[in-house]
Amino acid sequence: MRFRYASPARFFYRSLLLLLVALAASAQAEWKVLSTESEPGRSGFEHRHVVVEDAAAGQRVAVDVAVFFAKSTALRVIDNPDGQGLGAVMKRENCVCGVNGGYFDTEFKPLGLRVADGTTFSPLRRARLITGILLQSDRGIDVVRVSEFSRAKKIIAAVQSGPFLVEGNKRIRGLNDAQLARRTFAGIATNDRAFLGVCSDVSLAQLANIIATAPIATDSKIRRAMNLDGGSSSAFWFARENGSAFSISGRKPVRDFVGVVPK
Numbered sequence: 337m338r339f340r341y342a343s344p345a346r347f348f349y350r351s352l353l354l355l356l357v358a359l360a361a362s363a364q365a366e367w368k369v370l371s372t373e374s375e376p377g378r379s380g381f382e383h384r385h386v387v388v389e390d391a392a393a394g395q396r397v398a399v400d401v402a403v404f405f406a407k408s409t410a411l412r413v414i415d416n417p418d419g420q421g422l423g424a425v426m427k428r429e430n431c432v433c434g435v436n437g438g439y440f441d442t443e444f445k446p447l448g449l450r451v452a453d454g455t456t457f458s459p460l461r462r463a464r465l466i467t468g469i470l471l472q473s474d475r476g477i478d479v480v481r482v483s484e485f486s487r488a489k490k491i492i493a494a495v496q497s498g499p500f501l502v503e504g505n506k507r508i509r510g511l512n513d514a515q516l517a518r519r520t521f522a523g524i525a526t527n528d529r530a531f532l533g534v535c536s537d538v539s540l541a542q543l544a545n546i547i548a549t550a551p552i553a554t555d556s557k558i559r560r561a562m563n564l565d566g567g568s569s570s571a572f573w574f575a576r577e578n579g580s581a582f583s584i585s586g587r588k589p590v591r592d593f594v595g596v597v598p599k
Contacts, residue, residue, distance in 0.1 A: 367545060371386070377402070381432045397538055398535070399535045399536075400584065402532045402574050403554060404529070404596055405530075406524060406529065409530070436592075439465075445458070445591070452493060453493070471495075501563055504560075521543065525557060527556045532572070534570050534572040570584070
């Protein structure tokens, strides 16, 4: 009896091992930078367009990032109950750059913490996916875990989303590597840099790997990065120095936006 079941068991564990190896290889794929273009915006902001490739998988993606100084800028979370487009809202609010915000439900209500101009219009929630908060406090722009969040700080703006993608310039392990979608993200880096960005279709695991390894925020190392609402919600807007705008439009209305303005 022992020999009768040994072969199927051995086959099962061998298959499981191969699957785990394949998933690990996918998550650790080596992304090479093919090209980087940059253009200036107002008040020291920079737009970077980075194309990276995983040659082994035959996959090429584009990343657009707005990079700015965290101490000389202010984060704006803008409620959007009327479902207006990102570009119109960014121009109205005089922002230099912006992206879509966090998740919302089928009734168009925000999911998780939202603070705009010091006023909370959606409460903090504890859920598996929305583990991060992008915020502006009296200490500046930061990305924190929900478990670290404290009302002791004066919170001026905040959006809860997730999951976390990068911590200490290293990708977060265990992220989903099966579902490809357009992604929006935010983060903070060394040298007083912060950034908002959008990436063409990748998995969460791939996005974390790209952010941790590709020089998307100049030569700074990524301290923390988190995912915002993605897929058809993803949108990106940047005001060029000459007054024109670079824009990637979302495919559906979203409940809120994240914008950045000079102090």
